[in-house]
Amino acid sequence: MWLSILGLILGVSLGLLTDIRIPPEYANYLSIAVLAALDTLFGGIRAHLQQVYDDRVFVSGFFFNILLAAGLAFLGVHLGVDLYLAAIFAFGVRLFQNIAVIRRILLSKWTDKKSIRESV
Amino acid sequence: MKKPNSRKRENVSKSIVFSLVFLVLGFILSYSYSLSQSDDGSDNFTANSQFEQEESFREELIEQQERNKTLREEMQSKQAVLQEFESEFSSGQEDYSDIASEAEKLRRYVGLMPVEGEGLKIILEDGEYGTQAVNPNDYIVHESHVFQVIHEMYIAGAEAVAVNGQRIHSNSTIVCTGPVIEVDGVKYPAPFTIEAIGKPDVLAASIELPGGVLDQLVNDNIVVTMDEGLEITMPALLSES
Numbered sequence: 001m002w003l004s005i006l007g008l009i010l011g012v013s014l015g016l017l018t019d020i021r022i023p024p025e026y027a028n029y030l031s032i033a034v035l036a037a038l039d040t041l042f043g044g045i046r047a048h049l050q051q052v053y054d055d056r057v058f059v060s061g062f063f064f065n066i067l068l069a070a071g072l073a074f075l076g077v078h079l080g081v082d083l084y085l086a087a088i089f090a091f092g093v094r095l096f097q098n099i100a101v102i103r104r105i106l107l108s109k110w111t112d113k114k115s116i117r118e119s120v
Numbered sequence: 121m122k123k124p125n126s127r128k129r130e131n132v133s134k135s136i137v138f139s140l141v142f143l144v145l146g147f148i149l150s151y152s153y154s155l156s157q158s159d160d161g162s163d164n165f166t167a168n169s170q171f172e173q174e175e176s177f178r179e180e181l182i183e184q185q186e187r188n189k190t191l192r193e194e195m196q197s198k199q200a201v202l203q204e205f206e207s208e209f210s211s212g213q214e215d216y217s218d219i220a221s222e223a224e225k226l227r228r229y230v231g232l233m234p235v236e237g238e239g240l241k242i243i244l245e246d247g248e249y250g251t252q253a254v255n256p257n258d259y260i261v262h263e264s265h266v267f268q269v270i271h272e273m274y275i276a277g278a279e280a281v282a283v284n285g286q287r288i289h290s291n292s293t294i295v296c297t298g299p300v301i302e303v304d305g306v307k308y309p310a311p312f313t314i315e316a317i318g319k320p321d322v323l324a325a326s327i328e329l330p331g332g333v334l335d336q337l338v339n340d341n342i343v344v345t346m347d348e349g350l351e352i353t354m355p356a357l358l359s360e361s
Contacts, residue, residue, distance in 0.1 A: 004142045005142070007141075007143035010146070011142060011146025011147035011149075027152065030152045033148055034148050034149060034152050037144070062141050062145075066144075
C-alpha cells in the first residue's frame with residue numbers, strides 16, 4: 001500500500017519535473033493514454049469490489065489499454081480518420097459504467113451496514 | 121509456516137506491481153497536466169490540427185492586416201509631413217535663390233570673389249607738358265581725378281572698380297604722394313588705368329555727362345582714353361586691409 005503511494009508520488013513528481021518537450025501533436029496520444037489509464041484503474045477498483053479482481057488482468061489491461069489507445073490515435077492521425085474518437089468513446093463509456101457500478105456497490109454496502117447496525 | 125510466507129511474498133510482488141502501475145499513472149497524469157499548462161491549453165485534444173493551424177494562420181493574418189493598417193496610417197501621416205516639408209522647401213528655395221544672388225552681388229561689391237564681365241576702361245595720362253606752362257601740377261593726374269572717376273563709376277552702378285588692376289574696396293585708400301599715387305599702399309605712376317564692371321553704356325554716359333567728370337578732366341589737361349564694352353576680369357581681394 002505504502003509502496004504504491006510512494007510510486008504515485010514519485011510518478012507525479014517525475015512528470016512535473018521532466019523538461020522534455022514533445023511536439024503538440026503527440027500530446028493527443030498522451031491524453032488518450034490518460035483516459036485509458038483512468039478507465040483501467042476504475043475497472044480494477046470495480047473488479048476488486050465485485051471480487052473478480054485479477055492481478056494479471058489488471059496490470060496487462062493497464063499497459064495494453066494505454067498502448068492501444070495511443071496506437072489507435074496515432075493510426076487515426078496518419079490515416080486521416082478520427083480513430084481517437086473511438087478510443088475516447090469506448091473508454092469514456094466504460095469509465096462512466098465502472099464508476100456507476102462502484103457507486104452502486106458502495107451504496108448497497110453502506111445500506112447493508114446501516115440496516116445491520118439498526119437491527120443490532 | 122510455508123503458506124503465510126508465500127502469501128507475504130505474493131503481497132510484496134503485488135505491491136511492487138501496483139507501485140509500478142501508479143508510477144506510470146502519476147507520471148502520465150502530471151506530465152499531460154504540465155504539458156497542457158505550458159501550452160496554455162491550446163492542445164486539449166483536437167486531432168484536427170488543420171483547424172488549429174487555420175485558426176492560427178487566420179489570427180496571424182488579422183494581426184498582419186492590423187499592422188499593415190497602422191503602418192499605412194503612419195505612412196500617410198509621414199507623407200503629409202513630407203508634403204509640408206516639400207512645399208516649405210520650394211518656397212524656401214525661392215528665398216534661397218534670392219538670398220544667394222544677393223549674396224553674390226554683395227560679394228562682388230565687397231570684393232571677396234573674382235569678377236568678370238563687361239565694363240568700362242578709362243586711362244588717365246598726364247597731359248603734354250607745354251613750354252608755356254607755369255605750373256607742372258596743372259598737367260599731371262592727381263588723386264582727386266582718380267577719386268572723381270571712381271566715384272562716378274560707383275554712382276553709375278559699377279559692381280567692381282580696379283585701379284591698375286588692383287581692386288578697390290570700401291576701405292581702400294588712395295593717397296597722392298608726389299608724382300605717384302598710392303592705392304592701398306601700392307604705388308603706381310601715371311598712366312592710371314581705371315576699370316569698372318557694370319553696364320558699359322551707362323558708365324560711359326555718366327562719365328561723358330556734359331559738365332561732368334570727362335569735361336573736368338579735359339579741363340585739367342589730362343589725356344583720357346575710354347574703352348567701352350571690354351570683357352574685364354578682376355581678381356578677388358586677398359589681403360585684408
